[in-house]
Amino acid sequence: MKLKMIPKIENRVTARAAVLVIGSGGREHALVWKLKQSPSVKEIYCAPGNAGIAELATLVSIKANDVEGLFQFAAKNRIDLTVVGPEVPLVKGIVDRFEKDGLKIFGPSKRAAELEGSKAFAKHFMEKYHIPTANFHTFTRAQSAEAERYIQQHSAPLVVKADGLAAGKGAVVCQTQTEALNILDEFFGKNIFGEAGSTVVIEEFMQGEEASVFVLTDGTDYQFLQPAQDHKQIFDDDRGKNTGGMGAYAPAPVVTNTVMKRVEEEIVKPVLRGMREEGRTYKGCLYVGLMITAGGPKVVEFNCRFGDPEAQTVLPLIDGDLFEILSASAVGSFGSIKVNHHDASAVCVVMASRGYPDEYETGKIIHGLESVRAEDGIVVFHAATKKQNELFITAGGRVLDVTAIGYRSDLEGTISSAYSAVKRITFDGAYYRSDIGKKGLRHNE
Ligand code: AMP
Ligand code: GLY
Numbered sequence: 001m002k003l004k005m006i007p008k009i010e011n012r013v014t015a016r017a018a019v020l021v022i023g024s025g026g027r028e029h030a031l032v033w034k035l036k037q038s039p040s041v042k043e044i045y046c047a048p049g050n051a052g053i054a055e056l057a058t059l060v061s062i063k064a065n066d067v068e069g070l071f072q073f074a075a076k077n078r079i080d081l082t083v084v085g086p087e088v089p090l091v092k093g094i095v096d097r098f099e100k101d102g103l104k105i106f107g108p109s110k111r112a113a114e115l116e117g118s119k120a121f122a123k124h125f126m127e128k129y130h131i132p133t134a135n136f137h138t139f140t141r142a143q144s145a146e147a148e149r150y151i152q153q154h155s156a157p158l159v160v161k162a163d164g165l166a167a168g169k170g171a172v173v174c175q176t177q178t179e180a181l182n183i184l185d186e187f188f189g190k191n192i193f194g195e196a197g198s199t200v201v202i203e204e205f206m207q208g209e210e211a212s213v214f215v216l217t218d219g220t221d222y223q224f225l226q227p228a229q230d231h232k233q234i235f236d237d238d239r240g241k242n243t244g245g246m247g248a249y250a251p252a253p254v255v256t257n258t259v260m261k262r263v264e265e266e267i268v269k270p271v272l273r274g275m276r277e278e279g280r281t282y283k284g285c286l287y288v289g290l291m292i293t294a295g296g297p298k299v300v301e302f303n304c305r306f307g308d309p310e311a312q313t314v315l316p317l318i319d320g321d322l323f324e325i326l327s328a329s330a331v332g333s334f335g336s337i338k339v340n341h342h343d344a345s346a347v348c349v350v351m352a353s354r355g356y357p358d359e360y361e362t363g364k365i366i367h368g369l370e371s372v373r374a375e376d377g378i379v380v381f382h383a384a385t386k387k388q389n390e391l392f393i394t395a396g397g398r399v400l401d402v403t404a405i406g407y408r409s410d411l412e413g414t415i416s417s418a419y420s421a422v423k424r425i426t427f428d429g430a431y432y433r434s435d436i437g438k439k440g441l442r443h444n445e
Contacts, residue, residue, distance in 0.1 A: 017323060018043045020074055021057065022064050022094075023085025024050050026350075026401035027308035029381040031083055031322075032057045034315045038323035047073065051392055052382020052400075067094045074103050081106065081327050090284075090304050091117035091165060106326040107284040112275060113304040115282070119170075119201045120163045122302050129274040131267055133299040134159070134291075136203035144188045150202055151180045157205035162187055164196030168244055171301075173205060208293040209254050209439065210300065212310050215268050215288065216325060218334035219281035222272060223325075224264075226317050226341055227255035228310040229439060234357060236435045243357045244398055247436030249347040249411070250313040253443035254292050263288065263297050271302075283329050312381050312401045313346035345411045347418040347437045348403040350383065354429030356397035361429065366392040366400070368425040377405045377414075378421045394427055411440050 017040050021031050029052050035041050036056050044057040047070060053059065062069045065088045074082050082098060084090055084107040093110035107113075114121045120138040125131075139147035151158060160183045162170035170193060174180035180202070186192045187200050214225040228250035234240040255263070267288060275282040287303035287310075306314075315322065319340040328337045353360035366385065369392060372378045381403060384396025402422045406414030415437040422432055 017041050017080040018045070018078060019323065020045045020047065020060070020070070020077075020079045020082040021049075021085065022047055022070060022082065022089060024048050024053075024064065024384075025085065025308055026348075026381040026383040026398070027306055027311040028085040029053050029383075029401075030312045030315045030403075031085060031306070033379065033381065034318065034322040035083070035326075038321045040321070041323050045073075045077070045079070050382050050395070051385040051387040052380070054387070065089050065092060067092050067097050070094065071097050071101070071103070074098065075101065080104060081323065081330060083107075083326055084284075085305065085308075087113070087116050087165060087303060087305050095284075104327065104330045106330045108282050108304050109280070111280040112282040112284075114280070115271075115275075115286070115302040116304040117165060118163055119161050119301070120199050123201055123203070125274060125278070126299060129270045131270050131274075131299060132296065134203040134206050136201050138163070138199060138201050141188050141198050144184065147184055147188070147200065147202060148181060151177050151184065154202075154204070156180065159203045159205055160184060160187070161201040161203070162193045162196045163199035163201060164193070166193045166196050168242070170196060206291040206293050206298055206300070208291040208298075211252050211255050211290045211292060212248075212307050213255065213260070213263055213288040213290060214306060214310070214314055215286040216329055216334070216337075216339065217272060217283055217286060218329045218332045219272065219276060219283045220332075221334040221337070222268065223334070223337060223339040224260070225314040225339065226251040227260065228252055228307065228313050229254065230307060230310055231433060231436055234433075236433050241357050243352075245307070245309045245350065246352065246433045247347070247349045248307070248309045248313045249345065249415075249437040249440055250310065250317060251345065251408070253440055255290075259292060259297055263290065267297065267299060283332070309348045309350055309401050312348040312403050316346050316379065316403065316405050317341050317344055342405075343408045344405050345408045345414045346403060346405045347411070347414045348381075348401050349418045349422050349432050349436045350398050351400040351402060351422060351425065351427075351430050351432045352398050353394055353396070354431055356431065360397050362394050362396065363388075364394045364427040364429060366394060366425065366427045371424045372402070372421045376421075377417060379403050379405070380421070380425070399427070399430075400425065411437060415441075
């Protein structure tokens with residue numbers, strides 16, 4: 001099948017802009033891949049990037065959280081637009097630093113990024129603006145006795161969350177009150193998340209199916225990307241430990257047009273308005289983590305960036321110039337932007353190292369990458385690879401994000417196409433889930 005949404009990447013003579021992408025995972029590879037297709041992009045730098053990204057961009061050896069180092073690089077190299085992948089530099093205020101000296105950057109300011117950086121802030125904000133979310137209470141370390149009492153007075157399951165950034169490990173769903181009390185002790189007593197865990201949110205458990213909705217905005221005008229679904233647990237049927245995400249697909253049919261309309265009216269509009277009213281105008285990508293409950297969509301969490309691995313599915317579906325879209329968000333001219341989508345579906349299967357999300361080995365040679373071709377509707381985004389003697393080797397827990405793009409009406413075919421590519425790629429200890437996208441088929445029945 002020949003699909004026009006995977007165009008051959010080439011440097012065009014009309015090229016102008018220099019872009020810097022910050023981060024080093026599959027999400028950043030997808031951003032670089034999509035930006036490379038823009039006629040107005042001349043040169044892409046990625047800091048620090050990975051071996052897969054190096055095929056499309058010039059790698060810059062500056063860490064993603066080195067805000068001042070990144071600013072100096074962008075200023076010196078006359079970067080026209082910087083695109084931030086991960087949350088840590090955003091929460092540290094990279095956007096404020098760039099904008100102070102007039103550099104264009106895609107992402108929210110430090111105060112706006114608090115929607116992800118502080119769960120307590122996000123929950124109080126939602127309460128103030130009547131945005132549907134789980135009932136909750138927040139407690140500081142000094143209030144640990146009250147927190148214990150709160151747990152004893154509320155029936156399980158309960159969810160205990162660290163307030164600050166905890167690399168995706170800060171939320172624990174507790175099936176019993178005893179488990180919740182133990183987790184509270186880990187956060188407050190054993191201090192496992194340090195400062196990030198010095199305030200906790202304890203909230204009611206919401207029943208339903210999860211989905212991720214991405215909003216691109218300049219703070220006032222906004223456009224939606226296709227709704228996606230992540231697969232957070234390590235084993236099939238959502239069993240086992242939480243990971244960074246073992247696969248994703250989009251569009252996710254659980255987010256029907258009716259659900260999307262409710263998300264827009266009940267969540268997105270009040271969030272953007274509320275953030276403006278609070279003097280925290282939100283621009284960039286707002287990731288709305290949803291639980292689709294019997295009573296409608298409710299917010300599980302906000303993130304201040306694209307999801308990973310969801311980005312690997314939603315970015316290829318955009319029928320348009322990503323550079324133009326992200327620039328318009330950065331400069332506040334989003335009213336002129338209309339994001340169109342291909343009539344397609346995308347499925348991304350993460351290939352991980354044996355042992356992930358616990359200890360795993362790296363340095364394994366990856367075979368079969370040459371057998372996977374864009375002409376067949378497949379793109380392999382690299383999450384963690386290195387090059388050694390001209391060969392790609394594994395360099396992390398999540399290694400490759402094998403992404404298939406197919407017809408929207410044929411999610412099943414797109415899933416098969418992703419798995420047929422996955423089976424042609426091998427490395428010692430490669431592990432992947434075998435049910436990515438299956439939930440979507442259930443809805444399509
Ligand atoms: P968070 O870091 O807030 O996104 O939480 C991580 C994961 O925990 C989510 O993706 C959900 O699977 C689960 N979770 C968090 N909060 C709740 C809740 N209130 N009810 C049900 N599941 C939740
Ligand atoms: N896919 C989950 C995240 O990016 O946080």
